[in-house]
Amino acid sequence: MHQTIIVSFSVLLIVVLSPTTSLPVASAKPPWKRHTIDNTHRGADGVRLGDFNGDALPDVVTGWEESGLVRLYLNPGSAKATEPWPAATIAKARSPEDAVPIDMDGDGRLDIVSCHEGKQRQLLVHWNNTPAPHSNSSQLLRHQNWTTDRFKQLDGVMWMFALPLGTIDSRIALVAGAKGPKATITLLLSPPKPSRDLSTWTAIRLRDAGWIMSLRAVDMDHDGDQDIVFSDRKGNRRVAAWLEHPDDPDQTWTEHEIAGQGREVMFLTATAERCLISTREGVSLDCRRSDNGWNVTPLPNPPQISLGKAIESFPDGQLVLTANTHSSNHPNRPGIWFRNRSGSWSAIDPTTRVKFDRMELIDLDGDNDLDVMTCEERRNLGIIWYENPAN
Ligand SMILES: [Ca+2]
Ligand SMILES: [Ca+2]
Numbered sequence: 001m002h003q004t005i006i007v008s009f010s011v012l013l014i015v016v017l018s019p020t021t022s023l024p025v026a027s028a029k030p031p032w033k034r035h036t037i038d039n040t041h042r043g044a045d046g047v048r049l050g051d052f053n054g055d056a057l058p059d060v061v062t063g064w065e066e067s068g069l070v071r072l073y074l075n076p077g078s079a080k081a082t083e084p085w086p087a088a089t090i091a092k093a094r095s096p097e098d099a100v101p102i103d104m105d106g107d108g109r110l111d112i113v114s115c116h117e118g119k120q121r122q123l124l125v126h127w128n129n130t131p132a133p134h135s136n137s138s139q140l141l142r143h144q145n146w147t148t149d150r151f152k153q154l155d156g157v158m159w160m161f162a163l164p165l166g167t168i169d170s171r172i173a174l175v176a177g178a179k180g181p182k183a184t185i186t187l188l189l190s191p192p193k194p195s196r197d198l199s200t201w202t203a204i205r206l207r208d209a210g211w212i213m214s215l216r217a218v219d220m221d222h223d224g225d226q227d228i229v230f231s232d233r234k235g236n237r238r239v240a241a242w243l244e245h246p247d248d249p250d251q252t253w254t255e256h257e258i259a260g261q262g263r264e265v266m267f268l269t270a271t272a273e274r275c276l277i278s279t280r281e282g283v284s285l286d287c288r289r290s291d292n293g294w295n296v297t298p299l300p301n302p303p304q305i306s307l308g309k310a311i312e313s314f315p316d317g318q319l320v321l322t323a324n325t326h327s328s329n330h331p332n333r334p335g336i337w338f339r340n341r342s343g344s345w346s347a348i349d350p351t352t353r354v355k356f357d358r359m360e361l362i363d364l365d366g367d368n369d370l371d372v373m374t375c376e377e378r379r380n381l382g383i384i385w386y387e388n389p390a391n
């Protein structure tokens with residue numbers, strides 16, 4: 001009942017506050033059903049996917065910033081996906097900002113890299129020591145099967161986001177982005193024979209940075225190697241752009257602007273032809289590639305949603321947007337929104353004063369539509385997914 005009242009109120013707000021737009025007012029769609037993967041800790045900060053146990057179902061890793069935990073969640077399959085997922089704490093370390101699955105030693109078992117800001121300021125590697133050759137679920141969930149190491153040569157920098165980049169000349173490649181003093185985008189390469197001795201890895205500084213918000217691996221120039229799409233939200237070089245993978249990784253990675261110069265650009269999603277970028281300025285940028293560059297269309301957010309966080313597109317062109325309303329001038333607004341093909345926004349979850357994060361679109365209940373996995377850290381909704389009502 002309480003939720004119904006809030007929804008009606010937000011619909012009313014849209015009617016009252018957007019008289020100048022010709023957009024249809026709101027969808028009659030009810031809020032999407034929310035399911036909780038874990039809400040037992042504080043400060044869930046990002047969901048990153050990888051299949052740890054080889055059952056073809058994507059599992060999830062998340063850093064809990066305030067609780068100082070890196071956690072792994074095993075996807076239980078569509079029949080059980082609506083319940084809390086089997087989970088384990090992989091490591092306790094302060095201020096994790098991001099955690100991502102990657103096989104760092106090439107032994108076929110996924111390890112985890114976590115980025116730490118705050119006082120910790122490190123890039124950590126959590127080695128998967130489950131019995132070879134394949135990781136099974138019960139072994140993965142045993143804390144003692146994981147050990148933590150770090151890139152000592154990267155200490156003292158606020159690392160914010162990491163991205164697996166496959167292999168480069170048979171060397172395992174990882175990209176990390178930072179914020180604040182000494183911030184860079186840095187490429188880390190294992191020795192030709194991958195090693196757990198992280199002092200033998202090579203660090204190549206690709207670009208100075210203000211605050212790297214997101215990194216994506218996309219072959220932007222169709223030459224068969226992975227380029228790096230990034231958003232840098234602070235400083236005089238802030239922009240969404242891509243770095244062209246050179247023949248030799250030691251050479252210059254030429255920067256190509258996409259959009260957003262001078263804007264506070266947040267999470268982005270990209271293919272070689274299209275890039276969607278959320279910003280903290282009330283619009284998202286819809287960038288389509290043409291022969292002579294990028295055509296950038298600003299997409300207005302729902303009314304009073306200024307601090308965008310992430311935007312994703314469904315295959316049919318409908319969009320989903322997350323935002324931070326907790327820190328905005330209009331905190332009594334929902335923070336996760338759906339935009340239909342006619343451009344009308346409706347709230348997926350009416351909860352207000354929220355701070356959402358990046359998303360993964362993935363069919364979790366097996367009904368052939370993409371559901372929305374994300375996390376929220378101010379109302380402590382935790383790691384959650386929203387059930388797409390399309391099917
Ligand atoms: Ca799995
Ligand atoms: Ca491994």
Ligand SMILES: [Ca+2]
Pocket residue numbers: 218219220221222223224225226227245
């Ligand atoms: Ca390329």
Ligand SMILES: [Ca+2]
Pocket residue numbers: 362363364365366367368369370371387388
């Ligand atoms: Ca679904």
